[in-house]
Amino acid sequence: MNHLPLIIKREYLNKVRNKSFIIMTFLSPLIMVALISVVAYLAQLNNDKKRTISILDESGLFKDVFENTENTTYNYINGTALEDAKSFVKKEEQYGLLYVGNGDLEAVSKSVSFYSEESPSLTIMSSLENKIERKLRELKLISNGLDIDQIENSRANISISQESFDGQKSSKIDNIFKLAFGGIAGYLLFMFIIIYGNMIMRSIIEEKTSRIIEVIISSVKPIQLMMGKIIGTSLAGVTQFAIWIILLGILTTVVSMVFGVDLSAAQGQQQEIVQQAMENPAMQNEINLAVQSFQNLPLANLIIAFLLFFISGYLLYSSLYAAVGAAVDNETDTQQFMLPILMPLILAVYVGVFTVIDDPHGTVSTVFSFVPFTSPVVMLMRIPFGVPLWQQLVSLLLLVGTFMFTVWFAAKIYRVGILMYGKKPSYKEIFKWIKY
Amino acid sequence: MSKLLVAESVSKNFGDFRALNNVSIAVPKGSIFGLLGPNGAGKTTLIRIINQITMPDEGRVLLDNQPLQPEHIRDIGYLPEERGLYKSMKVGEQALYLAQLKGMSKADAKKQLKLWFDKFEIGDWWNKKIQELSKGQAQKIQFVVTVLHRPKLLIFDEPFSGFDPINANLIKDEILKLREEGATVIFSTHRMESVEELCDHIALIHKSNKVLDGNLVDIKRQFKSNTFEVGLQSNNSESVINEIKDKFEVLPATFKNVYDDVKLNVKITPETSPNDLLSFLTSKAEVHHFVEVIPSASDIFIQTVKNN
Numbered sequence: 001m002n003h004l005p006l007i008i009k010r011e012y013l014n015k016v017r018n019k020s021f022i023i024m025t026f027l028s029p030l031i032m033v034a035l036i037s038v039v040a041y042l043a044q045l046n047n048d049k050k051r052t053i054s055i056l057d058e059s060g061l062f063k064d065v066f067e068n069t070e071n072t073t074y075n076y077i078n079g080t081a082l083e084d085a086k087s088f089v090k091k092e093e094q095y096g097l098l099y100v101g102n103g104d105l106e107a108v109s110k111s112v113s114f115y116s117e118e119s120p121s122l123t124i125m126s127s128l129e130n131k132i133e134r135k136l137r138e139l140k141l142i143s144n145g146l147d148i149d150q151i152e153n154s155r156a157n158i159s160i161s162q163e164s165f166d167g168q169k170s171s172k173i174d175n176i177f178k179l180a181f182g183g184i185a186g187y188l189l190f191m192f193i194i195i196y197g198n199m200i201m202r203s204i205i206e207e208k209t210s211r212i213i214e215v216i217i218s219s220v221k222p223i224q225l226m227m228g229k230i231i232g233t234s235l236a237g238v239t240q241f242a243i244w245i246i247l248l249g250i251l252t253t254v255v256s257m258v259f260g261v262d263l264s265a266a267q268g269q270q271q272e273i274v275q276q277a278m279e280n281p282a283m284q285n286e287i288n289l290a291v292q293s294f295q296n297l298p299l300a301n302l303i304i305a306f307l308l309f310f311i312s313g314y315l316l317y318s319s320l321y322a323a324v325g326a327a328v329d330n331e332t333d334t335q336q337f338m339l340p341i342l343m344p345l346i347l348a349v350y351v352g353v354f355t356v357i358d359d360p361h362g363t364v365s366t367v368f369s370f371v372p373f374t375s376p377v378v379m380l381m382r383i384p385f386g387v388p389l390w391q392q393l394v395s396l397l398l399l400v401g402t403f404m405f406t407v408w409f410a411a412k413i414y415r416v417g418i419l420m421y422g423k424k425p426s427y428k429e430i431f432k433w434i435k436y
Numbered sequence: 437m438s439k440l441l442v443a444e445s446v447s448k449n450f451g452d453f454r455a456l457n458n459v460s461i462a463v464p465k466g467s468i469f470g471l472l473g474p475n476g477a478g479k480t481t482l483i484r485i486i487n488q489i490t491m492p493d494e495g496r497v498l499l500d501n502q503p504l505q506p507e508h509i510r511d512i513g514y515l516p517e518e519r520g521l522y523k524s525m526k527v528g529e530q531a532l533y534l535a536q537l538k539g540m541s542k543a544d545a546k547k548q549l550k551l552w553f554d555k556f557e558i559g560d561w562w563n564k565k566i567q568e569l570s571k572g573q574a575q576k577i578q579f580v581v582t583v584l585h586r587p588k589l590l591i592f593d594e595p596f597s598g599f600d601p602i603n604a605n606l607i608k609d610e611i612l613k614l615r616e617e618g619a620t621v622i623f624s625t626h627r628m629e630s631v632e633e634l635c636d637h638i639a640l641i642h643k644s645n646k647v648l649d650g651n652l653v654d655i656k657r658q659f660k661s662n663t664f665e666v667g668l669q670s671n672n673s674e675s676v677i678n679e680i681k682d683k684f685e686v687l688p689a690t691f692k693n694v695y696d697d698v699k700l701n702v703k704i705t706p707e708t709s710p711n712d713l714l715s716f717l718t719s720k721a722e723v724h725h726f727v728e729v730i731p732s733a734s735d736i737f738i739q740t741v742k743n744n
Contacts, residue, residue, distance in 0.1 A: 003537050010533055014525065211520030215581075218487040218514040219537035221506075419489070432451050 003220045004228050011232025025240050029247040037255050051095035056085045058102040065135050086115055096120055109136055182381030186352050189310050196237040197321035204325030213418045222415040230318045305383050313376025316403040323410035326417030327425055348374035352381040360385035370395050372402035440465040440620045446495035448481055455481040457644045470635035471624040477641045479624050487514050510539035513587035517594045519578055521566045528562035531581050538585040552580045571598050591622045628734035642744050659731045665691045667725025668698035676720050695724045
């Protein structure tokens with residue numbers, strides 16, 4: 001008798017109807033959006049401060065260098081002594097006073113100083129420095145008899161165009177896309193295993209503590225119950241993830257529309273850079289390349305590989321979680337068994353992050369993309385960089401083989417463990433159970 | 437009488453521990469079969485083998501003359517000693533789920549559940565969660581769930597634990613009714629008075645071995661020691677006692693009687709007829725009490741376990 005669909009349905013409905021599950025599902029995106037909004041809002045507040053900076057330019061070289069911006073007003077003072085200017089700025093409660101001395105270019109560059117009540121912000125200092133530096137460089141070049149226009153024209157913008165032997169074009173941005181895809185896929189799997197593996201484990205412990213297990217097990221085979229639990233819980237997980245993504249999307253839109261908070265204000269500077277880049281024809285070219293390189297990603301391969309590695313990797317780990325749940329009586333006893341499960345998982349993420357970025361086809365990342373316990377994460381990170389099909393297949397084969405072994409192993413432990421009450425088993429005892 | 441369930445030299449090892457050693461039992465159709473034994477004797481292991489929860493290392497189990505197979509799950513209803521229900525699940529939903537796992541259709545399960553809930557007058561529990569019920573109430577649900585799919589074989593492990601005397605009686609009557617309707621019952625308990633009351637057959641397992649089995653009446657016959665409680669009235673009780681002591685083996689007696697001039701337990705040899713004893717007694721004194729001592733299930737249990 002195949003009761004698997006029935007068990008999956010119960011597990012799924014039980015999880016989905018659970019109050020804390022529902023609260024988590026709907027509250028988490030709210031909390032996240034709220035947090036981001038607060039950060040964005042605060043960042044905006046911080047930037048909102050208006051300030052005036054007075055400039056006492058004795059050299060007269062920087063007349064047109066400082067232009068007012070939204071938040072900063074530049075106020076030129078002429079013909080005053082430094083001490084008077086200082087007391088004036090202080091009285092007016094201005095942000096500070098920029099002083100430039102007189103003399104040849106060398107003397108001018110050494111004379112620049114800034115006076116203020118409080119120590120000035122780093123951003124403002126570097127922006128002032130930049131402006132002065134640029135002007136001084138220009139002046140020096142002119143004084144050496146060089147034509148500024150010529151120099152401007154001589155600037156070259158280089159972007160090495162990369163192409164594989166079979167004619168696939170790529171670029172640096174391409175690599176960023178690949179890293180992002182691999183990183184997100186690997187991290188998603190990692191999170192999924194930890195969240196829902198734990199959920200499976202807890203639900204098995206609950207069955208043991210409520211003593212229903214023997215009633216159920218007299219009707220269904222333990223492996224059916226175990227697989228039903230794993231699949232049912234995973235489906236609940238997929239549901240939760242999907243709701244999270246949808247809610248996050250909706251909430252972000254709503255929040256930014258209603259409150260007018262530009263959620264990207266936190267990264268305002270980057271945005272400016274992007275805007276500048278858009279106007280720059282060289283950058284425009286780069287962006288086109290990026291779009292092209294996104295289209296160049298082996299999407300079919302990525303999606304299929306993602307599904308296969310994600311599912312087998314998840315099943316591999318969740319069956320181990322199930323075994324741990326069956327072996328113990330309560331959650332506090334799970335600690336000693338969790339470590340050997342978490343170690344390879346964490347190792348996989350670290351190997352993935354540190355070696356794949358460095359060299360996706362290096363020895364370490366290649367080896368770890370074959371080792372079954374780390375392969376799902378590491379291989380998912382490598383695949384966007386183009387892994388030969390045979391490597392993917394061998395790795396997947398190894399993974400599926402191991403996954404079948406762990407499911408068998410977990411089912412053995414599960415079968416015996418669920419009927420064992422009272423004491424925390426040792427590793428030795430658990431290995432004995434396999435022979436029962 | 438034909439046998440519903442037969443276990444043939446079943447053995448089971450857990451590592452180095454032999455939980456069952458060559459145990460054979462035969463449960464007649466329509467009987468209430470008491471599976472007895474001290475704690476840790478191997479009863480639960482045997483029950484789990486019958487339920488196909490664990491597989492025997494040696495031997496086999498036949499249900500209706502067929503070796504056990506997965507389809508037999510629906511023919512068995514099992515109430516384990518370690519029992520419980522999903523605490524946060526609603527009563528009705530849970531009962532339907534468990535019934536469907538036993539192979540019932542949802543509609544059929546619903547119909548049967550309604551009947552049982554009406555019988556026990558617990559219809560308004562349908563939408564309650566188990567955690568809102570008392571232990572005894574939850575046990576009632578558990579009982580209903582066990583018998584709902586009308587199994588041929590019912591296995592009850594300490595079915596009365598957690599019930600007050602009224603509900604225990606209710607459950608006992610239901611068990612008897614189910615037997616009348618054709619079910620066979622395997623009944624495991626440490627309460628000897630309910631064994632006495634319910635069981636036709638018993639098997640006693642001790643230290644992984646079956647040490648005793650058969651019809652309860654036969655076993656009692658086998659265990660009786662040909663001892664009779666004798667209560668006499670006589671003016672000369674001293675000499676009467678001495679005369680009896682000369683002829684028979686006499687043991688001190690503790691039974692209650694209105695006349696207690698002479699109160700003895702008299703043991704006769706198997707060859708002697710009780711009539712001989714009785715006629716001897718009537719010739720000596722007035723007989724007010726003459727009862728054969730029949731060992732109780734509890735006596736048999738203790739005696740057997742001690743001797744092994």
